[in-house]
Amino acid sequence: EDKVVQSPLSLVVHEGDTVTLNCSYEVTNFRSLLWYKQEKKAPTFLFMLTSSGIEKKSGRLSSILDKKELSSILNITATQTGDSAIYLCAAGGTSYGKLTFGQGTILTVHP
Amino acid sequence: DGGITQSPKYLFRKEGQNVTLSCEQNLNHDAMYWYRQDPGQGLRLIYYSQIVNDFQKGDIAEGYSVSREKKESFPLTVTSAQKNPTAFYLCASSEGEKQPQHFGDGTRLSIL
Numbered sequence: 001e002d003k004v005v006q007s008p009l010s011l012v013v014h015e016g017d018t019v020t021l022n023c024s025y026e027v028t029n030f031r032s033l034l035w036y037k038q039e040k041k042a043p044t045f046l047f048m049l050t051s052s053g054i055e056k057k058s059g060r061l062s063s064i065l066d067k068k069e070l071s072s073i074l075n076i077t078a079t080q081t082g083d084s085a086i087y088l089c090a091a092g093g094t095s096y097g098k099l100t101f102g103q104g105t106i107l108t109v110h111p
Numbered sequence: 112d113g114g115i116t117q118s119p120k121y122l123f124r125k126e127g128q129n130v131t132l133s134c135e136q137n138l139n140h141d142a143m144y145w146y147r148q149d150p151g152q153g154l155r156l157i158y159y160s161q162i163v164n165d166f167q168k169g170d171i172a173e174g175y176s177v178s179r180e181k182k183e184s185f186p187l188t189v190t191s192a193q194k195n196p197t198a199f200y201l202c203a204s205s206e207g208e209k210q211p212q213h214f215g216d217g218t219r220l221s222i223l
Contacts (some may be wrong), residue, residue: 022138025144031209042215042217044214048211090154097205097207098169101146101152101154102153
């Protein structure tokens with residue numbers, strides 16, 4: 001059975017801190033690893049990673065995949081209160097479009 | 112604006128009742144998906160459809176049914192056989208299997 005585990009489950013920081021969120025996966029015929037940010041409603045897409053060692057970056061957010069360790073990290077630098085959200089990690093194998101999601105990490109950024 | 116529209120935002124079900132959640136997309140995406148989200152459990156796949164008139168069960172299909180008669184629409188029926196329907200239901204679509212999924216705003220279903 002495919003499995004994705006995220007850590008920590010929750011994190012409280014102050015504005016300006018840097019955070020690292022972790023995601024490990026066990027997925028048959030792994031193809032891709034995705035990160036989403038969920039505030040109140042729809043998860044919004046952040047990154048899709050398919051190749052090991054290549055960092056993807058968007059503003060203060062960055063992510064990298066390590067296929068040898070079956071894991072990925074999401075880094076957020078200079079955190080802001082608007083970064084408070086649930087961060088979801090999902091892994092996909094070769095079964096068409098089927099993603100397995102982790103439990104999510106709840107990030108709270110205090111002013 | 113292109114996007115995925117789910118309705119209603121809130122829905123209440125009585126005992127023994129079937130209810131249908133709507134999902135419409137105008138992104139011209141081929142694939143559509145239904146997930147259920149419970150606190151502390153992430154998202155779990157209920158059903159997915161790669162193409163019109165075809166759909167497959169996900170990990171937790173029991174007590175649910177779907178149809179895909181039009182490319183833009185993928186309604187989910189929560190039947191009376193689903194004994195624990197209280198959850199947040201999310202619909203998603205993607206251009207293809209190698210493309211990221213994009214989500215609607217969700218429907219929150221509760222039991223009366």
